[in-house]
Amino acid sequence: MIISDTVATAFVVAAIGGFFGARDAANWHEKWRFLAFGTELLVLGALAVSRSWAPAVLGQGAEEFRRLGRSLCGAAVVLALGGIALTSRNIKLWIFVALPAIALVTMTERYLLRLWLHRERKEGRCLRPVLAAGSPDTVRDLITRTRKFPHIGWQVEAVCTTDGRGLDGDLVDGVPVVGQLEDVAKHVRHDGYRVVAVTPDPHWSPERLRRLAWNLEGSDAEMVVAPVLMEVAGPRLHVDAVLGIPLLRVSMPAFTGGRRAIKGVVDRLGAAALLILFAPLMVLVALLVMLDSRGGAFYRQRRVGKDGREFTILKYRTMVTGADGAARAALAERNEGAGPLFKLRRDPRVTRVGSVLRRYSIDELPQLFNVLTGSMSLVGPRPPLPEESAAYGPDVQRRLLVKPGLTGLWQISGRSDLPWEEAVRLDLRYVEDWSLALDTVILWKTLRAVLYGQGAY
Template sequence: MGEHASSTRQSTHRRRNVESFGRAVQFSEPGHAPIAAWEPKYRRSVVLSDLLATVVAVGATGLLFGAKGAASWHQLWVVLGVTTVALVLCSLWMNRAWSANALGQGADEFGRLGRGLFSAAVVLALGGLALESTNIRLWVFVAIPAIALFAFPMRYALRRLLHKSRREGRCLLPVLVAGSVETARDLIARTRSAPHLGWRIEAVCTFDGRGDNDDELAGVPVVGRLRDLAEHVRRGGYRVVAIASDPYWTPRRLQELAWNLEGSEAEMVVAPVLMEVAGPRLHVSGVLGMPLLRVSAPVFSGARRVVKEIVDRVGSALLLTVFSPLVLAISLLIVLDSRGSVFYRQQRVGKDGRSFTMVKFRTMIPNADKLRSGLANEGHGLLFKMRTDPRVTRVGAVLRRYSLDELPQLFNVLSGSMSLVGPRPPLPEESERYTKDVRRRLLVKPGMTGLWQVSGRSDLPWEESVRLDLRYVEDWSLTLDAVIMWKTVRAVVTGQGAY
């Protein structure tokens, strides 16, 4: 009777899967995962965007600079131009910049694109040295950077369109979660809070085939038991099988499941216990015939950190130069709006617990700190925030809305007490109440922006802001910094979570 009920639920659920995808899905054959029409189309769009960026950048380089110092326009355009295009495309392919697993989410997509362009530039430069060609410098130092200027924004624009579709319930992959009730519920909640990742959990398998209300778990149908998972996957045609923690999953059973899923075209994803460790710190290797997941220590020094220091100092100097007219204009508005100093100085805690003076534009009336005790805290955890703070001036409200009050922090970055990207700089009274795990935020320099800035800022719960900061500390990379800086522009323009 139980098996018949499970089969009936699975058949009904499969019909609903087909209806929910509509024309976006074609089933290749019984027992195979559905082929979503948007997947190959999106991949083709990415390839074509890279091709277009490469051709346009190389063509523009040839038209604007090519005639100078060239023995023949025909030689320069046909030989070097076409060679550059072919080399860039081959390098992107070899660096798996078009791999379906990397497209549409995470910093890895942009990392692969950057590595592909860098590899092409290196090969092109070495070829120029071997051939003793002086014309090659034009393509290495002008054409390749120009390709990056076109390719990265085009990739980002395509990703934004994909994420918009996913938030509207389209372009999602059907997922079956298999694990304990608690871990499955947690994975369902995480997936629903981040639809841009592209997962739609449509079924759950538990040890006994039961959920919160027998047939459901957090609103998702429970279609069967863990021991029958492979059969449910083949019958339901799911694209992803997410294995969540459960005592049932022994190494032998996971291996047998992987064998049983062969030929189903379903991707098997195992959620590790180290949920907050990802990116460059995870490495899979085989030792003595066993697959081992190696977790390397966080990198707080070395060549990459030197590069970050250089980027911070040079970047802050350039930004101060570019925004100097805006800084002067804001200073004048603050003076005309209310009495008091233009700048507001406050003690904050930086790397390794060392205190420093953080500089911001003044957005409140003088002696605002003394009036804080009589106000209601609308912030989360240790943070004090108010959506409508009576101490904020008229100009200050505008500055806070678009984070313009933080521009003077560029002086902190230039002096070395802060970084362009990093955890939020805490107040001394906040850091004194930090637990041992939260104090790991102080292992790196605080930043003007960070994961907290591009994920909601003041709207975030305290626990979520801590989790994001710790994730940055643990999984830091130069690519992640670049992605955060790019997203910061959108967060500042929209003013989301700023008050």
């Protein structure tokens, strides 16, 4: 990653310097060369300072690109201040042309490298060996998560528990138990594990955790402690030292404020741009829907939005007219949907055109009008039906603290193939850990999810 970022930055700087230098050869002197060289050093220095090359964040999604964006913004500020100090008239070229070009190229090459890395990890390569230490139940949860998401790069190869026993004799979900919790440091030094994952267990007192950290000093292992707040992550977690005590500070979710205002502006501008872009396709689809079966092109349905307010959602009609009445009641016993959702993989009510529209999510394009009018967002939880919302418990009601989205974590993670509990967990995770960087990643991954049609029926 360091080599690719360095080469990409040097390529952009050389290309811009060569192009503008050729056009203005008379003024291409040492100050221009100094700015070109300084811009590259500044960008690489900013990447290093913000720890954009830390192994823990490479291939991890939003956090990797958040650090990259923060680095380039910091470099732009320093470059602007340097230009003012040097009274350079050419500084605008490097701020408004070079740095955006560097951002475009570096983000592209990082994305390509992430695709390669994720493919390698799915095939069992480029994984970091992990020793998990905690109670058998919490260790099993960690093993399940690492197997489900191999792109994280962890492979639990050994386990230590309080008594040296697992859930299945000397095994925890197929992983061998190699010792007790007091033996963690000894096994790390002997077998060379790269990560020590400490999961919740009554054994772990502050003193024992501190002693374990001391015993791991000098090894190549990274110690990772799983907090009790397993579902809170990202920008809301901060570690502060107060009165000499390390405290895990959890900030409040951002439901209002400047970032939400920016999100609202981006939603409306994005929806307007997409409506203009897809206008010919949307007209064609509307004609095909009406030609395929009797009825109008659009389907209107009441959904529940932010703070429990109902609104009318727009979709292309993908079923025969009257599909919500007696036809649905007759199919109630065949419901394959998770939780309160009603879904059928082979729904006889779906038209021929409708099945294609559903597979590639084209039927949801009219929801861009909902985004444009402010009742929905481009990214957010799935908009529930009123009867679904009425059955929500207090925890699930938190989905309604933000606007529902055209896409979201639920869509890029399997959509209708997800169990109800997993869909709820993803929506709640979005509500708790929302950020502009996460929205960007979700929008990008939505394209792949739509092309593959996974979980769409």
